Amino acid sequence: MTLEEEIAARVGEVRTDSFDLSFGEIANLHVSKELIIQPEYQRLFRWSLQQKSHLIESILLELPVPQIFVIENQDGVLELIDGLQRVSTILQFMEPGSIGMEPLTLDGCTLIYGLNGLTFSALPLSLRLRLKRSPIRTVVIKKQSQGFLRYEMFKRLNTGGANLEPQEIRNCSARMLGESGVDFYNFLVKLSEQADFAACADYLPQPDKDKKAAEELVLRFFAAKNFVDGFKGSVRDWLDNYMEDVLLGKQPFDMGAESEAFTRTMVFARQKLGETAFLRYRGESPTGSLPPAYFEAIAIGIHGNLDEIKNKSSDSLRANITKLVQSEQFRSVTGPGANSKEKLRTRIQLAATALLAAV
Structure with a gap:
């Protein structure tokens, strides 16, 4: 043609x-x-x-x-x-x-x-x-x-306008596809309201909450879990492309199984690491708002190793994550200029290693 x-x-x-x-x-x-x-x-x-x-x-x-x-x-x-x-x-x-x-x-x-x-x-x-x-x-x-x-x-x-933020555009675009899009939009909203996740996501800045940042974190969890190979340097494009592929059936997505994976991860994170599970630390004290790169690294580190770490002590897990997020190695793959597929993989692996090393 x-x-x-x-x-x-x-x-x-x-x-x-x-x-x-x-x-x-x-x-x-x-x-x-x-x-x-x-x-x-x-x-x-x-x-x-x-x-x-x-x-x-x-x-x-x-x-x-x-x-x-x-x-x-x-x-x-x-x-x-x-x-x-x-x-x-x-x-x-x-x-x-x-x-x-x-x-x-x-x-x-x-x-x-x-x-x-x-x-x-x-x-x-x-x-x-x-x-x-x-x-x-x-x-x-x-x-x-x-x-x-x-x-x-x-x-x-x-896209590119001042009226809507990226996640708002994704949510609204989904509705254009009819019932399947509405279902996926409602799926993200429901998980963003899940109690354990919501308690951790409460550390997002209020302006970001107003821009649907909690729903974007839910989407980011699934993208980091299922679509690392699709990351090419722009988080916005990565999430846009992943959600579009799910909506159009190009990426398999079982809502029941994915919901269970997300919920189990967030329950563990809150129970073992506390509501400050995804924050930066200064010494023994959490500081600042929730950085999305920290969230995806720690959340996927938990998800990928849940059976191996489920019986480890909260004190040991918290101590290892607190030490991890203050390390130069972790900061080098989460700070400015860290938007690459290799650094995404590395920060997830560093979180997994820290969790597995707990006793």
């Missing part, structure tokens, strides 16, 4: 339609539940008050506003997949009750200062109608589109 034929064969696999919707229509669709905003797509209202106010100001001044993307579900309901900040700002301004928010009071408008301090109801009728009737280009991904191409479209729309 020639390059032209290969491209031609794929053209049309994603069916789309484009038209203008007024902001009033968007608000009505949302109120009537014909336009759904899934909370796992993007955290609502990450925009600052000034950013929200600038959007309202831009619409009233008839300045260009970027298009939004929605996906058509099997029942015809539209689901927003890109443009949430714009839509949620409009809803908070025009229909705050529909999203359970206080009415938006404009502040920070820099072109029309008279807008500052006003709510939607305080605007003159002519401006309220102008806002409601202002259009925004809307691209609809039709329900007939192939799941994989819908998945790719969502991922490419959001």
Whole structure:
């Protein structure tokens, strides 16, 4: 097949339609539940008050506003997949009750200062109608589109943007594949809430927790367990590629067996090493937040040797891991510049050796 034929064969696999919707229509669709905003797509209202106010100001001044993307579900309901900040700002301004928010009071408008301090109801009728009737280009991904191409479209729309973090993009992209993707997303969420893991992951910085870092650690466990050969220097690409391969059936993944492996590992880690199992140490004291490279090394070291170390004493295991993470050898394969397949393998092996040496 020639390059032209290969491209031609794929053209049309994603069916789309484009038209203008007024902001009033968007608000009505949302109120009537014909336009759904899934909370796992993007955290609502990450925009600052000034950013929200600038959007309202831009619409009233008839300045260009970027298009939004929605996906058509099997029942015809539209689901927003890109443009949430714009839509949620409009809803908070025009229909705050529909999203359970206080009415938006404009502040920070820099072109029309008279807008500052006003709510939607305080605007003159002519401006309220102008806002409601202002259009925004809307691209609809039709329900007939192939799941994989819908998945790719969502991922490419959001990769590199400021709205979503890497794990959020993975979670949302998974939904584009239908039930199998939703199941895998829910699987990661459920394991991230597992009590022993959650206690250890509580040492993640709060901003990272907000960006789904706990779910990313769960995914990282499985990637380090099953996909070391796929690591080529970028953690983001490694996790993207592993999750995609699982979702598309290119990597075997038995949810029952994998869940048991993760849970047994985390139960052991908390019971034997404590909730600070994956932290840095200074002397005998844990310090700082949870480094993902420490987590993957120690967690996989435990998983790969669980039968051999299950009866070793907690004191000895803790002492060996505490010594390990302060060693120059371990630091050399976990610090800056440590993103290579060889160093990933080495830090896992160092953790395994330290655990096996306990008594």
